[in-house]
Amino acid sequence: METTHQAKPIEEVIAKYPKTRENLISILQEVQAEYGYLSRESINTISGYLNLPSSKIFGVATFYNQFKLNAPGKIQISICRGTACHVKGSLNLLDACQQQLGIAVGQTTKDGLISLETVACLGCCSIAPAMMVNGKFFGRLDKKKLEGLIEKWRATGRVEE
């Protein structure tokens, strides 16, 4: 799949933020939104911009679940592991997903297409078990439905709108 979106240079992305520590998390979020993850180079650039040691930035980036230090797949599956989803069998769903994709949580398939993660709670508990894929929510899942969806994504290489 071709990405039509041309990533902007990092300096351009962060230039609008005042150079204070307060903006660190927002900057990291914006950089990740642009590139999909936080590369070592971008962290060094941010370090220079905010005049903050990169160790401090790594400290923040590793503390929060949202930040990724490795490039994710084109399709990012986040399976909800909230209480309601757990009671409704999201662990089985996760197992099935790992088996089908042949990867563990936190990994990306070899072709770089699909990466799998869990999320603490998506707040869609009434339609549990739920998952989020590239920002789109899916609810009332079962093994069959999930397997069908993954098959489809593998074939088309994208999550249709």
Next chain:
Amino acid sequence: MTENALEARGKVFIGMGTCGLATGAGEVKTAVEKWASAHGAKVDITPVGCIGYCKAEPIMDVVTESGVRVSYSNVTPDVAGFILDEVLVHKNYKLDGVLGQFKNGKAPLPGIPMIDDHPYFRKQKKYVLRNCGIIDAESITDYRAHGGFQGLERALGMTRPQVIAEVLKSGLRGRGGAGFPAGKKWEFALASKNEKKYVICNADEGDPGAFMDRSILEGDTYSVLEGMMIAGYAIGANEGIIYCRAEYPLAIERIKKAIEVMKAEGILEKPTGASGFEFTLRIKMGAGAFVCGEETALMASIEGRRGMPRPRPPFPAVSGLFQKPTIINNVETLANVSHILREGAESFSSMGTQNSKGTKVFALTGKIANAGLVEVPMGITLREIIFDIGGGIPNGKAFKAVQIGGPSGGCIPAEHLDIQIDYESLKTVGAIMGSGGLVVMDEDTCMVDMARYFLAFITSESCGKCIPCREGTQRLYEILDSIVSPYAKMADEEENLLRFNRVLNMEALSQVIKDTSLCALGQTAPNPVLSTLHFFRKEYEAHIYDRKCPAHQCKGLLTYAIDTNACTGCTLCAKKCPTGAIVGEKKKAHYIVDEKCIRCGTCRDVCRFNAVSVS
């Protein structure tokens, strides 16, 4: 059809909160647009938030010829066209899936029940959720038409202590979990002398199983922002920050839009009211850390640091964000403030019990027929919520327990279902109100597994600053894990004995974690263990003595076997088994090789002859 086309002007409301969209509300909207262009009709589509009856999503309301709004449930794209045909063209309103009609002062339609009489809504009292699913959350005009900003206007006409007195009089307590009186917090902040003060709205709804804040932010955005402005005026702050978790993209988008609109309307960043009160608002996105729901951790996160709590005092009301006096209130609390200021303290304090006034929103989820968001007056019993509103347990299963208060709360068993819900009485059974997540469990849920699940959650979310929480919860998790693991996992006999030794220390360890942790996350972390241990000791004993999981949930203690008489040798299970653990010849009974079996349950799911049994 063409003759009717011009008449077919209609107004349609579609529930388009996150759960509505996940169940296909977007497709329904497209279907309505298609229908309109096919019929040459003009149909106004208003996207609204969630009315709370998530089980019936997607929900579509259609306004009839006589101006009555009728609600329809489980609307698929095909059904949407059919409903529009019937309601707008054929004037036939009584369709399958009709939820009811809304009261609006006009003559009610005959034969269609009122939506307030629907079993799901009958016992509810909508105070803070009144606009959710009714108004267009993005329209400030719509919000104003429903009384929006009148609370702020009234507040600006009062002195600061008067506003605080009004909130105190209402008896409003923090809806985020601990239940500290909101007015008291404001009093402390007002008393702190400083030029710069902050109001923070805690929208980092991290509790798994709770989503009322998301629903309010998506369905009635302005009410929260209005509440923040009232709070800002009351304590003399001129800046507000909404700390919203990144997992709620729709809520974030709505807040951003609402702030822009309020700026354009001159409500923000311009002096308003007689006292020339000026207020700015901005949004800060969380980055996925449960502990950031704790107020001092939340402030650290806003300051761009790791979200770790610090000891209190000093309390935020004295020295908070950037060392300035700060109040932090939950979304539901602030939304309540807007309504309290508009309608007066009595409108709120007339509901509820002696010490817990008003209503509370609960997220009803898990093994329950009608999952969704319910708002009930304090003092209602759990039984009423679960069986009268929630419709009980589906598939004829038996109720086992309800988990309340998220990872800090406890499990309440059937014998305490008649307990009245308020902050104090929940504590008597080892639970807390928390943010109001109610996860219902039936006989198929294993309580040891639940406790283990919560501990796994806490260990991964503990910030690591204090040792009791970082190490203690990890050890507690290991004990629970050893209870549900098979013998084979243990290296030697010594280990086997040791694990029982650890089981004996479970309660003592819990107590230490409770007593010595720095913040509420650690102090309440052992609650799920203690409460399940208290009410479901038998289940723990079955796991420990008999090595059995009565609910058939703990994979480590299960064995799968094929009934040789029932098996027809269709080979389906052998083909589907991911580890090749099933052997046998075609048309002959198959067997499971226990050493290879990973207990995924696939064979049981695919078997068409019910030949696979679990014990």
